[in-house]
Amino acid sequence: MKKREIVLSTPMTKRDLGALMSTWAQLEDAKVRPMGRLVRRYKTSGDNLHWHITGLKKGMGTVEVTYLPSSGKITVLVHDNRRGTWAGEAYQKLAQKIEKRLTS
Numbered sequence: 001m002k003k004r005e006i007v008l009s010t011p012m013t014k015r016d017l018g019a020l021m022s023t024w025a026q027l028e029d030a031k032v033r034p035m036g037r038l039v040r041r042y043k044t045s046g047d048n049l050h051w052h053i054t055g056l057k058k059g060m061g062t063v064e065v066t067y068l069p070s071s072g073k074i075t076v077l078v079h080d081n082r083r084g085t086w087a088g089e090a091y092q093k094l095a096q097k098i099e100k101r102l103t104s
Contacts, residue, residue: 003077061087
């Protein structure tokens with residue numbers, strides 16, 4: 001597994017993060033899918049938000065993004081079995097895009 005962790009100095013709303021990822025995914029020929037607590041209720045409490053960004057063409061792979069608003073931590077990762085032809089490097093580009101947004 002390859003991953004990047006980003007700690008936000010100021011919180012980002014799930015809407016802002018979702019918009020940033022959607023814009024980036026479009027440029028990368030991919031789509032964003034909300035997962036976990038974003039699409040269903042759990043019996044346990046928690047604030048983690050999770051997305052999968054999957055390439056539109058078969059074999060591109062999947063980038064995963066998890067955001068913990070309470071700690072301001074965003075994890076962008078790709079599992080070895082989901083690296084594909086695109087995701088193995090795309091996760092780095094997305095992490096850089098998020099970091100760039102923090103400094104602009």
